[in-house]
Amino acid sequence: MNTRLLGLGFSIVFVSIALLAYSFAYNNLELTGVSTSTFILGLTIIYTSFASTETVLNGFKEYLRFAENFLTSIIEEADLLDGKITVVKNPKDYYVVISKTDSAIQPYPGLTVRAGQPIIAVPVENVMENLSALETVMENLENNLSEILVHELGLCNRVRARVEGNMVKIVVEEVPGILKDELGRPVNVFNIMPSITLAKLVSASVKLIHQRVYHNSVELVYQVIKEK
């Protein structure tokens, strides 16, 4: 459901009802025609707000399942099921790194072994590169995260964030029913997308040190690693 379209549709319907009442009161048939037409337009926008995102989600959900199966089997093979997720900021690039050791300083894309420990690094510079909300500085981190995760990406209905020193706690709440079963996977859309968003917003490396999955929400605790 597209809440912005829904709001727009209801606003148009309310205005058209007011115009309709006015046109009846003053017996203005031309205005009655225009307001009835506007009422139908508002109604159409309300209906389309329920349809615009749902269909495309079905296709992406299936692809997401495939991508997660692919990634999970690699993670299992590399014995990284209990590895930590870190988004590492390089001068040129951002990498999502999964490793058991401390966050990789200079990650190389793909599956590598360093000091006997496997490391998976995926470059994510092109992920969310066209989001204008990433460039907009809002009054606090929660507003920024909400604009991106709720309004731009539609991953959940609510985001809460709390900053304490170099620790950031993000709670992704009310995830859509269609994506709820993704929450149990080791690497999923709800721990990867907030991690990348946070790293790009604070322009630093972030390490996911703790996550707890609830019924339809997930709590993520990050350590922000500033460059020395």
Add this chain to the structure above:
Amino acid sequence: MIAKSNLFLIMYVSLATAFNSTLLFLGEDRPDAYVALNILSFYISYALLRPFPRLNLALKLLHATLLGLFTLIVAFRVLEVIGA
């Protein structure tokens, strides 16, 4: 790139506005003419852009409402002509 659904809404709103303004300038005072042309502009935009690949319940209801309304308007006009 603008999403197809957004392009559809832009086209539909533009067409509906153009039809409404034209009827208003012509001094048309039959409300059903405005409604019929609005529904027509919806289907013109829909046929040209096909914004939603699959019909879900909300869209089925929308089509039923619009087609029902259009049929009623046409039926009343036809009855009016036959009656006259």
